Structures are given as C-alpha cells and as structure tokens.
Amino acid sequence: MKFLDILKESNRNLLRNKGRTFLTILAIFIGSFVIIIANAIATGVNSYVDDQINAIGGEGYIEFMSKSTYDTMSSYMASMSGEIQEYNPERNSTTALAISDEQVEKLKNIPGIKAETVTLFGATPSVDYVTSDKTDKRFIVTSIGATPSESLNFQRVVGDGNQPFAKENQIEINIDYAKALGFSNYNDAINQKIRFGILDQFKMKYVEIEARVTGVMANGLMSSMAPVRANLALIDAITAENVKYLPESQKNAKFTGCADFDYKNYSAEEIKKALEEIDISAMTVADEVGMFKSFLDVMVAVLDVFGGIALLAAAIGIINTLFMSVQERTREIGLDKALGMSSSKVFLSFSLEAVMLGFWGSAFGIILSVVLGTVVDTILHADGNILESFPTFHVVEFTPANIIPIVLVVMTIAFLAGTLPARQAAHKNPIDSLRYE
Amino acid sequence: MKSIITTKNLSKTYGKKSAAFRALKDIDLEIFEGESVAIVGKSGSGKSTLMHLLALLDKPTSGSIYINGVNSTKLKPRQLNKMRNRYFGFVFQQFFMNANDTVLNNVLLPLKISGTRRRARKKLAMEALKVVGLEEKAMNKANNLSGGQKQRVCIARAIVNNPKVIFADEPTGNLDSATGAKVEKLLFDLNKKGVTLIIVTHDEDLAKKCQRQIHIADGEMK
Numbered sequence A: 001m002k003f004l005d006i007l008k009e010s011n012r013n014l015l016r017n018k019g020r021t022f023l024t025i026l027a028i029f030i031g032s033f034v035i036i037i038a039n040a041i042a043t044g045v046n047s048y049v050d051d052q053i054n055a056i057g058g059e060g061y062i063e064f065m066s067k068s069t070y071d072t073m074s075s076y077m078a079s080m081s082g083e084i085q086e087y088n089p090e091r092n093s094t095t096a097l098a099i100s101d102e103q104v105e106k107l108k109n110i111p112g113i114k115a116e117t118v119t120l121f122g123a124t125p126s127v128d129y130v131t132s133d134k135t136d137k138r139f140i141v142t143s144i145g146a147t148p149s150e151s152l153n154f155q156r157v158v159g160d161g162n163q164p165f166a167k168e169n170q171i172e173i174n175i176d177y178a179k180a181l182g183f184s185n186y187n188d189a190i191n192q193k194i195r196f197g198i199l200d201q202f203k204m205k206y207v208e209i210e211a212r213v214t215g216v217m218a219n220g221l222m223s224s225m226a227p228v229r230a231n232l233a234l235i236d237a238i239t240a241e242n243v244k245y246l247p248e249s250q251k252n253a254k255f256t257g258c259a260d261f262d263y264k265n266y267s268a269e270e271i272k273k274a275l276e277e278i279d280i281s282a283m284t285v286a287d288e289v290g291m292f293k294s295f296l297d298v299m300v301a302v303l304d305v306f307g308g309i310a311l312l313a314a315a316i317g318i319i320n321t322l323f324m325s326v327q328e329r330t331r332e333i334g335l336d337k338a339l340g341m342s343s344s345k346v347f348l349s350f351s352l353e354a355v356m357l358g359f360w361g362s363a364f365g366i367i368l369s370v371v372l373g374t375v376v377d378t379i380l381h382a383d384g385n386i387l388e389s390f391p392t393f394h395v396v397e398f399t400p401a402n403i404i405p406i407v408l409v410v411m412t413i414a415f416l417a418g419t420l421p422a423r424q425a426a427h428k429n430p431i432d433s434l435r436y437e
Numbered sequence B: 001m002k003s004i005i006t007t008k009n010l011s012k013t014y015g016k017k018s019a020a021f022r023a024l025k026d027i028d029l030e031i032f033e034g035e036s037v038a039i040v041g042k043s044g045s046g047k048s049t050l051m052h053l054l055a056l057l058d059k060p061t062s063g064s065i066y067i068n069g070v071n072s073t074k075l076k077p078r079q080l081n082k083m084r085n086r087y088f089g090f091v092f093q094q095f096f097m098n099a100n101d102t103v104l105n106n107v108l109l110p111l112k113i114s115g116t117r118r119r120a121r122k123k124l125a126m127e128a129l130k131v132v133g134l135e136e137k138a139m140n141k142a143n144n145l146s147g148g149q150k151q152r153v154c155i156a157r158a159i160v161n162n163p164k165v166i167f168a169d170e171p172t173g174n175l176d177s178a179t180g181a182k183v184e185k186l187l188f189d190l191n192k193k194g195v196t197l198i199i200v201t202h203d204e205d206l207a208k209k210c211q212r213q214i215h216i217a218d219g220e221m222k
Helices: A003-016 A018-055 A067-080 A101-109 A175-180 A219-224 A232-242 A268-277 A285-328 A332-339 A341-383 A399-427 A432-436 B047-054 B077-087 B102-107 B108-113 B120-130 B147-159 B175-192 B204-208
Strands: A063-064 A119-121 A129-131 A157-161 A170-174 A193-200 A205-217 A226-228 A256-258 A280-285 B002-014 B021-032 B034-039 B062-067 B088-092 B163-170 B196-201 B214-215
Touching: A003 A018, A003 A341, A018 A285, A018 A341, A018 A399, A063 A067, A063 A232, A063 A268, A119 A232, A119 B147, A170 A175, A170 A232, A193 A232, A193 A268, A205 A232, A219 B062, A226 A399, A268 A280, A280 A285, A285 A341, A285 A399, A285 B102, A332 A341, A332 A432, A332 B108, A341 A399, A432 B204, B002 B047, B021 B047, B021 B196, B034 B204, B047 B163, B047 B196, B088 B147, B102 B108, B102 B120, B102 B147, B108 B120, B120 B147, B120 B214, B147 B163, B147 B175, B163 B175, B175 B196, B196 B204
Parallel strands: A170 A205, B034 B196, B034 B214, B088 B163, B163 B196
Antiparallel strands: A063 A256, A063 A280, A119 A256, A129 A193, A157 A205, A170 A226, A193 A205, B002 B021, B002 B062
C-alpha cells in the first residue's frame, strides 16, 4: 500500500466518528494552545527587551559610578527596608565620593575600554521646562538622557540623531514631546530650535538654553525613562547652569560615567572586574534587564509545565480514542490483512491517525493563539490603553522558530501515544479479526 | 496437470498441553491448477481451519504447504502477504465489505494494498465489476446493495487481482437459492476460464458441482 493511500485512509478514518475525533483534538488543542501562547509571549517580550538593549547601547556599552556612590545607594535602599546598618569606615555609607582624576586615568588604560569614549557626568542635569516657538506652553522635563555612545540607536522615527561630541547643542525628543511642542508632523521638528529653561535661584529669573532637534524617537521602555536625550555640549551647558553657585571644588566633581568597550575581544565581566579593582561599580544594559528576563523565563516554564500536563492528559485521550477505533475496525483490519496488508502498514495507518490528531490539535492551537494574541495586542495598543505609547512592543510574537518545534513535539507525543493501539492493531490475527463480532 | 497447492502431514493444534485440541490431523492433499474442489464437512469438522491454512491465513502447527512448489512455511510474513495478495482471491459468507465505502473502492482494495497506481486500479476494478454485471453500481454505497449484489461485489474484489486461486467460504450461505445460484454460476464460470476454485461448504448440492470433494470429519480426511 502506498504511503499516500495510507495517509488518505487514516484521514478518512478520523472523519468516521467526527464527534470523538473532535473531542480528542480539543484536548490536544488546549495543551498546545497554552504552550504556544506562553512561548509567543516570551518571544514577544524578549524581542522587545532585546530591541531596547540594542537601543540603549547594545553589548559594547557600560555605565559606571564611583563605588562610594554605589555604596551610598545601597545604604539608602537598605534603610528603606528598615535595616539599620553598622558604620563601616571601609565603606562609604552616606557620602558619595567623586571619581578621582587618578581613577579616570586608570580607567582609560583598562584593556578593552575605548579611552576616547569615556564620558563623565557631574551633578544630574536638570531643567525646569522645555518650550518651542510653536507653542506658548512650557512643559516639565523629568529627566534628560545623556548616553553619548557612537553605537546608540534610539529607534528614531525621523532624523539622524545627535552627534555626541559636536560643539553645537543637540537634542532628541520622543514623539510625545514632539506633539506637545507643536510638531504634530514629526518631520517638522527636525532642525527646529527648542529651549530649556532653568531657574536662577538667586536672581529668580529663567535662563534659557537653546538646542537643535536632531531626531524624534519612537516610544520605548528606555525613551519613556529618558524622553529627551542631549548631546554632551548640551549636557555641559545645562549642568554648568545647575552648578554655577557651587564652590569650584564641587563644580567639576564627576560621579557617574559611561564608555564603550571592545565587546568582540573582551567580555563585560572582564571589564566590570577590572573596574571593580579601581573602586568603580559598573553595569551593562544586560545586567539591568537580566533580572526581568529571568523572571519571564520562570513564568514561561510554569506555563509550559501546565501545557505539558494538559498534553499528557490529551495523549491518554488519543490512546483511548484509537483503542476504540481499533476495536470498531477489527473486521476491517482482518480483511486488510487477509488481502495481504502487512502488519507494519496497519501500524503505520493507526500511527498516522494519532499523528494527524496531534497535527490538527496543535494547528488549531496555533490558529487560535495567533487570532487571540493579535486581537489582544491590538486592543492593548488602542488609544487610551496601556500599550498605546509602545508601538514596537507586541505582547505575543509568532515566529516559525517558536511554533514549528511545538507542533513537532505535539505530533511526536501523539505518535508515541498512538503506538500502543497501533501495535495492538498490527498484531491482530486476520482470522480472529474477521470472526470478531 | 500441474499441482498448485500441496500439503504434507498438515496438522493444526489449538491450545496447549491438557487443553490442546487437534483441529487437523496429518492432512496430505494435492490441488491441481484449474480444478474446482469442495471442502465438505460439518460445523467444527476442521474444514474452515484447513481452508485458512491453504490460504496462508494461518500457520500450521506442523507439516508444510507448497504453493506452486514453494514451501510456504519457509516464507517470511512479507512474502506470505504478497503471495496472498497476488495469487489468491477470497469470497466470504459474511461478505466483509466496508459498508460506508463505494462499491468501486471495495473492489479495488486488493490493488490498493498491492500499491497499484490509481488509474490502473480503477480500470481493473471496473473490469471486474463488469464480469459480475455490477459496473453501474460502482459509485453506490456498498451498504445499499442487496445480499446477492454484495456477494457479487465480493467476487469482483476476489478476481480484481487476477488470482490463480479463489477461496470461497460458504459463498452462498447467506443467500436465497435464486441469488445463490447466480453467485455459483459466476464462480464456476471463472473456474472454466482457468481459475482454481476451492469452496468450503456444508451444502452437499454445491459440493457436488465441484470436480472433486474433500470430506473432513474430526480433523481428518475421509
């Protein structure tokens, strides 16, 4: 018997008892659906997180602060949780020390660090408002990003972006600021001057600093944390204004910084270890999102276990269905064998039925996951809903890589479940089978 | 005359030890090409067991069966399957048809099993249906036929692979005498064209129409 004929025969046999076949497929479908949706969510979130990692500097970017700044932050976190710590003179518990010139020199000499990209920041730059010629309103700016790595990509909608080391003041804004500042067409924002206002606390009047818009960024996790990003010239101009009444010794104190490193030849771990030796704490982007990712992995694993249990129950359903089918078709099997059909072909015929049950169960699982996932994703992105400002984030993402293996696994489980009844059918004796009532 | 089936000391025992039952005891027989042979006996005599052994549907406990001079007990399951599929045709008392399938599909089943191409098997099945006069019923559901028509479809199925031997197990047992006569005529017409016919029956009238009768009682040839 030809394979195609056996396949057709199996398919026809499935359709003989439609109700039973449907229920068996339903059971497989439930298990497959859970697993497919769990993995689609994981893929969606991971790919978004990966996008964000690339957006804020990718593999070759590291942010650092003086160890005492880090210790101060840790002490602060500890006190928030109600813990009173003993004073340790080796550890700066409350006073953040600046990164010294000596440390900077050592830092620049660490193998792998690209010395020319080392950038240091003093006090956190702050402005009171931002405005443009297109609007009479002034808007608060909560934080200004300053990540001058050459390799950065902020998922710009339009514009070439800042030149980090240019002399001119440059600024990138996200789409929300672009709208607020009167550029409903993002293209119009490019090359326009916008103004940052800083209150001079002694003279009680605003000092305005002008910057040229070089790009409009799509909304993302990172751009909503720092919705505007300045180049170094602008950062310097703003901080100079922020610190102008401070004593000279504090004006130039640097507490944090960032640098690019040669990630092709040096691991982030090596760089962090070398920095640790000169009392500088460093963090890669991956460190920052790592915790979130491991949480996600656990969640997906839990869902996979549930789906797996459902599939196991479904497998027993397959065994049951096929045993019934073998019993019903005993005489047919007897006739087929009497007319010369081999045991292996009989086995194949029932196995294929099982595999097809698995295939249809997972296929319907995919269809419903895709439809449901897309609908939910669309609803969440609709105006006024929580994902409105994250157009690049998809709750579920389906790729051949996260669908095909699941289908294959489900078909394999179905096949294995089918081997029991298929074996029984294959071992039937033609005469006894023909006599079966 | 050329021998097509020969048995030597053919025995079949069911069960083991104290529960053992010898259904057939040392049967030696020879069936020649083109013969029509009736295996006659009462129910429980062992005649069906003998037919099953001759048709290679069952394995003897001891002794051997030669098909065209080939010792079938030495053959592998695959070769036995092939031999049944190529050389033999079967007609059963209870028809054994796939009731929900079309007449055509029932007839071409042996060809489907042997892996014949789609077009060729349809053509051969139509020819076989023509022989039994049911070509117009080809697309009907098997279940919608009368008993006599069903048995004629089974005969078509038995001859579709152009077999050397047709085994008919009580072929008219479920039919009234008029339709039974029609089926008998079909079988003997095939025999006249050279097909060896082996009929298992307890119907003495049918048995007498065969050239030779083999009487079985208590597992022995009389």
